[in-house]
Amino acid sequence: MVTQFWASTIDGLTVGSIYALVALGYTLVYGVLRLINFAHSEIFMIGTMATYFVITSLGLSAPVGGFALAGVLILCFVAAAAASGGSAVLLERIAYRPLRRRGASRLAALISAIGASLFLQELFALWLSRDPIGVARVMAKSNLLTIGSGTVRTDKLLVFVSAVLMMLLLDRFVSTTRLGRGIRATAQDPETAVLMGVDIDRIVFTTFLLGGIMAGAAGVLFVVFFEITQFTIGFLLGIKAFTAAVLGGIGNLRGALLGGLLLGLIENYGASALGSQWKDVIAFTILVLVLMFRPTGLLGEALARGKA
Amino acid sequence: MVAIVAGLALVAAACGGGGDDEGGGGNASGGTVKLGFFGALTGPNSPQLGINIRNGAKLAVDEFNKKGGTQIQLVEYDSQGDPAQAPQLAQKAVSDKVVGIIGPAYSGESKVAVPIFEEGKIPNVSASATAVTLAANNWQYWHRVVANDDAQAPADATYITKALKATNVAVIDDNSEYGKGLADGVRKALASQGAKVSANESIDPKASDYSSTVNAVKSSGATAVFYGGYYQDAAKLLKQLKDGGVSAKFVTGDGSLDQQLITLGGPAAEGAFATCPCLLATSSEEEPSKKFVTDYKASSNADPGTYSTEGYDAAQVFLKAIEAGKTTAEDINTFIKTVSFEGIAKPIKFQANGEIEGSTIFIYEMKGGKVTLVGPVDEVAK
Numbered sequence: 001m002v003t004q005f006w007a008s009t010i011d012g013l014t015v016g017s018i019y020a021l022v023a024l025g026y027t028l029v030y031g032v033l034r035l036i037n038f039a040h041s042e043i044f045m046i047g048t049m050a051t052y053f054v055i056t057s058l059g060l061s062a063p064v065g066g067f068a069l070a071g072v073l074i075l076c077f078v079a080a081a082a083a084s085g086g087s088a089v090l091l092e093r094i095a096y097r098p099l100r101r102r103g104a105s106r107l108a109a110l111i112s113a114i115g116a117s118l119f120l121q122e123l124f125a126l127w128l129s130r131d132p133i134g135v136a137r138v139m140a141k142s143n144l145l146t147i148g149s150g151t152v153r154t155d156k157l158l159v160f161v162s163a164v165l166m167m168l169l170l171d172r173f174v175s176t177t178r179l180g181r182g183i184r185a186t187a188q189d190p191e192t193a194v195l196m197g198v199d200i201d202r203i204v205f206t207t208f209l210l211g212g213i214m215a216g217a218a219g220v221l222f223v224v225f226f227e228i229t230q231f232t233i234g235f236l237l238g239i240k241a242f243t244a245a246v247l248g249g250i251g252n253l254r255g256a257l258l259g260g261l262l263l264g265l266i267e268n269y270g271a272s273a274l275g276s277q278w279k280d281v282i283a284f285t286i287l288v289l290v291l292m293f294r295p296t297g298l299l300g301e302a303l304a305r306g307k308a
Numbered sequence: 309m310v311a312i313v314a315g316l317a318l319v320a321a322a323c324g325g326g327g328d329d330e331g332g333g334g335n336a337s338g339g340t341v342k343l344g345f346f347g348a349l350t351g352p353n354s355p356q357l358g359i360n361i362r363n364g365a366k367l368a369v370d371e372f373n374k375k376g377g378t379q380i381q382l383v384e385y386d387s388q389g390d391p392a393q394a395p396q397l398a399q400k401a402v403s404d405k406v407v408g409i410i411g412p413a414y415s416g417e418s419k420v421a422v423p424i425f426e427e428g429k430i431p432n433v434s435a436s437a438t439a440v441t442l443a444a445n446n447w448q449y450w451h452r453v454v455a456n457d458d459a460q461a462p463a464d465a466t467y468i469t470k471a472l473k474a475t476n477v478a479v480i481d482d483n484s485e486y487g488k489g490l491a492d493g494v495r496k497a498l499a500s501q502g503a504k505v506s507a508n509e510s511i512d513p514k515a516s517d518y519s520s521t522v523n524a525v526k527s528s529g530a531t532a533v534f535y536g537g538y539y540q541d542a543a544k545l546l547k548q549l550k551d552g553g554v555s556a557k558f559v560t561g562d563g564s565l566d567q568q569l570i571t572l573g574g575p576a577a578e579g580a581f582a583t584c585p586c587l588l589a590t591s592s593e594e595e596p597s598k599k600f601v602t603d604y605k606a607s608s609n610a611d612p613g614t615y616s617t618e619g620y621d622a623a624q625v626f627l628k629a630i631e632a633g634k635t636t637a638e639d640i641n642t643f644i645k646t647v648s649f650e651g652i653a654k655p656i657k658f659q660a661n662g663e664i665e666g667s668t669i670f671i672y673e674m675k676g677g678k679v680t681l682v683g684p685v686d687e688v689a690k
Binding site: 004007008011014015130131132134137141143149150151153222226227228230232233235236237267268271272275276277279280 | 350351352355483508509510511512514515516517518519520521523524526527540543544547551552553568571572574
């Protein structure tokens with residue numbers, strides 16, 4: 001049935017890593033604020049645009065290797081993290097905080113999120129272009145090793161390893177630092193957290209910042225891997241990432257990683273078995289099935305229960 | 309109750325749409341006649357093709373207006389190539405009282421917009437919509453100046469089997485009216501020419517990740533890949549195929565014939581082939597084509613692209629009618645049925661069902677970062 005098992009596995013893990021990084025933003029914000037940040041897909045898009053600007057202004061005519069490559073990637077990451085993190089924080093300040101202050105319903109925040117999403121899309125469409133924007137190649141995509149029908153390529157390895165690394169760092173942060181404890185406390189019970197001396201505004205700021213940084217990292221990896229971006233690039237990926245977050249357990253950081261990787265794998269296995277046109281149908285069918293039998297997702301809503 | 313109110317609102321909107329009537333069509337010589345361009349000028353559906361047609365049409369209209377007498381106003385209807393936006397835009401064109409439409413540019417939007425033009429009795433000449441099914445609707449006001457995919461698909465298959473000598477082919481489409489139609493035609497033609505179609509895939513032009521398609525093509529061992537779709541997704545697909553280690557030759561159709569296939573695809577686009585029932589003016593050595601290139605460059609500040617000449621010829625169809633004194637939509641349509649003149653690339657004469665007479669398919673190769681003409685398929689693939 002699944003004819004290209006290893007190829008699908010490798011590709012599924014690669015694209016799943018990008019889903020996972022974006023899913024972290026959704027899951028963090030939901031865990032703390034119970035808000036589905038629809039504009040998170042545009043935060044990711046901003047990350048890709050920042051990467052595009054960095055790569056284009058560096059004027060690379062050929063792929064680089066070694067330390068030069070590391071330098072380029074780090075520069076892109078810093079720019080994207082700053083752009084995405086900054087936009088996420090700004091978004092919170094402008095689109096969500098005023099509603100939170102007035103105790104508005106969650107529906108109002110949701111609508112504000114959708115509006116912000118459309119606004120950001122159109123902003124970039126008008127500023128840059130509606131057409132796809134190609135990006136120069138920065139790393140040589142050489143094959144490292146072959147496993148069965150699949151090939152491990154340098155860029156696929158980069159995406160997977162970077163994503164897992166970022167995830168581990170975030171996990172460390174949330175479980176060991178004071179701010180991390182604050183995040184978990186707010187997710188569990190905001191009112192008691194305030195009584196315990198947690199500064200909610202600071203926590204929300206940190207949550208959005210962290211989610212934004214993860215999306216920025218995802219943006220860099222996306223551009224290095226696909227070498228293309230567009231003002232609508234966040235839309236489809238955002239839906240898939242949100243699905244991954246729900247699949248793994250919304251509000252659960254490890255769930256976001258698991259959900260992302262799993263979604264990538266399921267998509268590719270399904271596509272290999274039935275044809276690429278069934279990719280999305282299969283992914284969402286699996287999501288529905290999982291939610292039917294485990295409504296809180298595979299790993300459950302752990303952030304709120306005090307576990308990362 | 310709500311349904312009735314909604315229905316009344318719709319009727320009111322449809323009737324009220326003609327409010328900005330400028331008394332355009334129907335004037336004798338010395339007045340202004342409105343022609344419309346209908347197609348993608350912006351948006352995520354490869355708008356360069358629409359832009360090329362519009363620029364070609366604009367050149368023709370400007371040349372006509374310089375001669376004095378009846379003036380033509382070219383109104384632009386930007387559908388973004390989206391069949392969802394097309395119907396209401398077509399309604400607007402009808403209520404704006406244009407006497408002719410150059411377009412619709414794409415087959416998908418033609419399917420939904422032309423019935424509205426039929427109802428509004430507006431003659432329309434498409435410079436680029438090649439889906440075969442369009443001619444089967446018994447439309448009285450629809451025409452096209454390009455050969456349809458019944459000619460293009462077998463030409464693609466012939467080139468793949470005879471020139472590229474491939475017997476194992478993967479055929480991919482983008483699930484659109486045009487792309488799937490063309491790809492299905494190629495599948496049929498390949499089968500009848502004895503080649504094996506070892507992989508059949510459909511991709512989503514909006515998605516970024518085509519890795520499952522790449523894997524399918526790789527494991528099928530195909531030596532040639534045919535893609536039915538537009539240049540934006542063709543470029544993405546081409547890049548991922550080459551990066552995935554697929555060394556098969558890439559052949560595609562007129563929707564992907566554009567310099568942007570090379571700009572977006574990068575080095576991966578080198579060596580790709582594309583067919584077209586159109587002749588790119590920049591690759592022809594004939595006098596009319598060379599003059600067209602010079603005039604087009606002066607008028608639009610860019611080189612002519614795919615379907616620029618066809619856009620010019622489509623506009624000429626209407627201009628010839630207006631020159632002959634026909635200024636109402638109905639008279640123009642009757643005139644079009646018998647029009648016959650030398651277009652830039654080919655003679656323009658229509659069959660009874662609106663199709664153009666005669667059909668040459670040309671094949672192009674992306675070589676050295678440029679689109680270069682290989683020749684007519686029946687000459688280069690024997």
